[in-house]
Amino acid sequence: MTALLEIRNLQAEIAGRKILDGLDLTVNAGEVHAIMGPNGAGKSTLSYVLAGKPGYEVTGGEVLFKGEDLLAMPPDERAAKGVFLAFQYPLEIPGVATMTFLRAALNAQRRKRGEEELSSPDLVKRVRETAKNLGIDAEMLRRPLNVGFSGGEKKRNETMQMALLEPLLCVLDETDSGLDIDALKIVANGVNQLRSKERGMIVITHYQRLLDYIVPDIVHVLSAGRIVRTGGKELALELESTGYAQYQSEAA
Amino acid sequence: MAAVQETVDRVRSIDVEQYKYGFVTEIESDKAPKGLSEDTVRFISAKKSEPAWMLEWRLEAYRRWLTMTEPGWARVEYPKIDYQDLYYYSAPKPKKQVSSLDEIDPEILKTYEKLGIPLREVAMLEGVEPRPGEADTAKRKIAVDAVFDSVSVATTFKEELMKAGVIFMPISEAIREHPDLVKKYLGSVVPTSDNFFATLNSAVFSDGSFVYVPPGVRCPMELSTYFRINERNTGQFERTLIIADKGAYVSYLEGCTAPQRDENQLHAAVVELVALDDAEIKYSTVQNWYPGNSEGVGGIYNFVTKRGDCRGANSKISWTQVETGSAITWKYPSCILRGDNSRGEFYSIAISNGYQQVDSGTKMIHLGRNTTSRIISKGIAAGKSQNTYRGLVTAHRKATGARNFTACDSLLIGDQCGAHTVPYVEAKNSSALFEHEATTSKISEDVLFYCIQRGLSQEEAVGLVVNGFVKDVLQQLPMEFAVEAQKLISISLEGSVG
Numbered sequence: 080m081t082a083l084l085e086i087r088n089l090q091a092e093i094a095g096r097k098i099l100d101g102l103d104l105t106v107n108a109g110e111v112h113a114i115m116g117p118n119g120a121g122k123s124t125l126s127y128v129l130a131g132k133p134g135y136e137v138t139g140g141e142v143l144f145k146g147e148d149l150l151a152m153p154p155d156e157r158a159a160k161g162v163f164l165a166f167q168y169p170l171e172i173p174g175v176a177t178m179t180f181l182r183a184a185l186n187a188q189r190r191k192r193g194e195e196e197l198s199s200p201d202l203v204k205r206v207r208e209t210a211k212n213l214g215i216d217a218e219m220l221r222r223p224l225n226v227g228f229s230g231g232e233k234k235r236n237e238t239m240q241m242a243l244l245e246p247l248l249c250v251l252d253e254t255d256s257g258l259d260i261d262a263l264k265i266v267a268n269g270v271n272q273l274r275s276k277e278r279g280m281i282v283i284t285h286y287q288r289l290l291d292y293i294v295p296d297i298v299h300v301l302s303a304g305r306i307v308r309t310g311g312k313e314l315a316l317e318l319e320s321t322g323y324a325q326y327q328s329e330a331a
Numbered sequence: 332m333a334a335v336q337e338t339v340d341r342v343r344s345i346d347v348e349q350y351k352y353g354f355v356t357e358i359e360s361d362k363a364p365k366g367l368s369e370d371t372v373r374f375i376s377a378k379k380s381e382p383a384w385m386l387e388w389r390l391e392a393y394r395r396w397l398t399m400t401e402p403g404w405a406r407v408e409y410p411k412i413d414y415q416d417l418y419y420y421s422a423p424k425p426k427k428q429v430s431s432l433d434e435i436d437p438e439i440l441k442t443y444e445k446l447g448i449p450l451r452e453v454a455m456l457e458g459v460e461p462r463p464g465e466a467d468t469a470k471r472k473i474a475v476d477a478v479f480d481s482v483s484v485a486t487t488f489k490e491e492l493m494k495a496g497v498i499f500m501p502i503s504e505a506i507r508e509h510p511d512l513v514k515k516y517l518g519s520v521v522p523t524s525d526n527f528f529a530t531l532n533s534a535v536f537s538d539g540s541f542v543y544v545p546p547g548v549r550c551p552m553e554l555s556t557y558f559r560i561n562e563r564n565t566g567q568f569e570r571t572l573i574i575a576d577k578g579a580y581v582s583y584l585e586g587c588t589a590p591q592r593d594e595n596q597l598h599a600a601v602v603e604l605v606a607l608d609d610a611e612i613k614y615s616t617v618q619n620w621y622p623g624n625s626e627g628v629g630g631i632y633n634f635v636t637k638r639g640d641c642r643g644a645n646s647k648i649s650w651t652q653v654e655t656g657s658a659i660t661w662k663y664p665s666c667i668l669r670g671d672n673s674r675g676e677f678y679s680i681a682i683s684n685g686y687q688q689v690d691s692g693t694k695m696i697h698l699g700r701n702t703t704s705r706i707i708s709k710g711i712a713a714g715k716s717q718n719t720y721r722g723l724v725t726a727h728r729k730a731t732g733a734r735n736f737t738a739c740d741s742l743l744i745g746d747q748c749g750a751h752t753v754p755y756v757e758a759k760n761s762s763a764l765f766e767h768e769a770t771t772s773k774i775s776e777d778v779l780f781y782c783i784q785r786g787l788s789q790e791e792a793v794g795l796v797v798n799g800f801v802k803d804v805l806q807q808l809p810m811e812f813a814v815e816a817q818k819l820i821s822i823s824l825e826g827s828v829g
């Protein structure tokens with residue numbers, strides 16, 4: 080069976096500086112992988128390379144998404160094919176109501192997949208339901224996207240977008256940071272509802288706490304641009320007490 | 332003169348025809364000879380069957396114009412215009428006829444589709460003829476009606492306006508039918524001597540609209556609705572005069588989101604608004620003249636003088652403009668706040684792409700007491716374009732308690748364009764309070780990528796972000812146009828990135 084995502088010996092640079100250095104990772108449909116690792120290790124870089132952010136130059140290796148060459152696809156096509164990135168720092172778009180943004184995104188993806196656009200009433204209904212499930216106030220949908228949202232509200236909003244767009248590969252970059260304990264449960268619950276046979280997830284986090292709620296199948300340590308250790312969910316607990324010192328010295 | 336007289340008679344008979352059928356009939360173009368002289372002015376006046384006083388008015392303007400020089404202070408560059416090498420009059424001429432929508436440039440059709448303009452309207456705007464074999468007149472009329480049932484709609488509107496006592500007609504008709512009103516107000520806001528282009532317009536204006544709303548009357552419809560259906564060739568020297576008498580209200584929309592082409596490169600319109608006590612005029616413009624090709628060749632020069640006079644106490648004039656077209660835009664819709672407690676507003680979106688040059692803004696001239704004004708300007712520069720906001724806010728000695736708020740925001744797309752802000756502020760009354768805010772920013776690559784990660788194409792992302800940037804101004808437009816304008820904004824920025 081083809082893996083949902085297969086990364087082989089990925090090398091990537093930003094501004095001429097090598098950040099990813101021989102990264103291997105395979106995610107099968109239905110699996111949840113957690114990636115942990117020290118600041119600056121290249122976790123966000125990995126997520127951006129998968130999403131196709133300009134400025135991130137792939138200098139080696141390959142990435143297959145359902146057997147297709149992901150790196151050859153323009154970023155909007157990757158999104159339409161089901162790659163979703165919940166940003167570590169979600170962006171603000173002044174003057175664009177959250178609902179307007181969601182409509183634009185959802186319909187842009189549907190058009191690219193040759194599907195019918197959603198009618199306004201259908202769309203509004205779906206958005207409202209999804210928002211409610213994540214404890215997002217309907218009033219917030221009228222506000223410009225992420226403008227003046229608290230850190231936690233932004234992260235909830237990312238989760239809502241993910242739930243609406245129903246991607247196949249979800250990459251969550253520190254979605255837990257900035258969430259209070261109640262919000263963490265709500266967001267984790269939202270993410271858990273998205274777990275399914277067809278869908279794979281990469282959850283980037285610094286905290287074991289999130290993994291109490293979103294229980295991963297596999298945990299990886301990313302250090303100095305490559306996966307240096309892989310284990311089960313108990314690896315997260317171990318890291319909690321040992322830290323990353325051993326991996327950093329190994330990588331250095 | 333005989334030839335002229337003959338043409339005049341022909342034009343008259345055509346006018347009657349037009350009236351009978353209520354839609355613009357095809358007539359062959361007849362142009363005045365090239366160049367500008369007293370004879371040209373007389374020719375135009377004769378064509379319009381104008382009374383002697385109107386001809387005199389034009390001639391006076393013409394003589395004044397001879398003594399003036401073209402202004403050079405705007406931040407726009409263009410080859411010197413040879414005023415003797417232009418045509419100053421050509422009878423309204425329908426677009427080149429085509430027999431079906433299939434013959435229209437697919438690019439243009441695509442634009443209409445994106446704007447969401449229904450095909451039957453496209454057929455009208457692009458002048459589609461009935462299929463061969465249906466070419467006889469009776470059938471043709473049916474075809475036209477089938478393509479667009481504007482005739483009955485227009486008639487209903489006309490009746491409704493008449494009932495309310497609103498006068499709304501071409502200014503050429505108003506000169507003949509309501510000479511007292513025209514004499515009283517024409518040139519009372521923009522005098523014939525005002526500036527080079529306005530003076531030229533006064534001498535040779537082709538046609539335009541005249542609106543008079545009597546005291547206490549709220550115009551029963553957005554004049555936009557009517558206009559959209561009826562507008563055809565308004566000509567290169569458009570002249571518009573709108574008067575809201577005491578306590579009256581009118582909202583007027585000029586222009587069209589549909590792409591506008593014209594053989595005449597130079598356009599110099601004049602618009603005058605007069606608001607008496609407690610009256611309000613809302614004037615909205617959507618301008619989408621041909622901007623020239625991708626190398627910057629061709630395109631309309633749009634040198635416009637628009638001014639509103641808040642002549643009465645508590646009157647209000649509000650300008651809203653969406654400027655996306657033209658190779659060169661030179662345009663400063665202004666308000667003279669003469670009446671005490673009067674209010675002027677200017678809401679502007681000016682988009683430039685390719686090699687377009689925009690120098691636009693407003694003047695708020697506070698003369699009366701407790702007058703207020705508000706300026707919200709959004710400039711978007713992309714491609715290799717230059718986009719300048721030029722604004723003047725003044726308070727005269729007697730303008731006690733004058734207030735102004737100005738916010739000028741510029742957004743740059745790419746790194747080969749320029750945005751400039753040139754505000755002038757003068758207060759001769761120490762109680763005046765003027766606030767000015769200005770920002771210039773580049774469209775954020777990170778924000779664009781965020782949108783693209785959600786599935787939007789690069790162009791859709793730019794369109795969305797820019798529409799957010801201009802939202803405060805879009806909200807000022809009449810509803811039905813706001814939606815189209817929003818699409819137009821996205822379209823005008825196509826090809827601006829990547």
Ligand SMILES: Nc1ncnc2c1ncn2[C@@H]1O[C@H](COP(=O)(O)OP(=O)(O)OP(=O)(O)O)[C@@H](O)[C@H]1O
Nearest residue numbers: 093094096098116117118119120121122123124125
């Ligand atoms: N635009 C850039 N130019 C130069 N260096 C960059 C740029 N963006 C990121 N980097 C560097 O790349 C390295 C990896 O950054 P990345 O954001 O991927 O780390 P991370 O593992 O996500 O860290 P954190 O846990 O703090 O989020 C860092 O050293 C960072 O400074």
Ligand SMILES: [Mg+2]
Nearest residue numbers: 122123124167
């Ligand atoms: Mg990171």
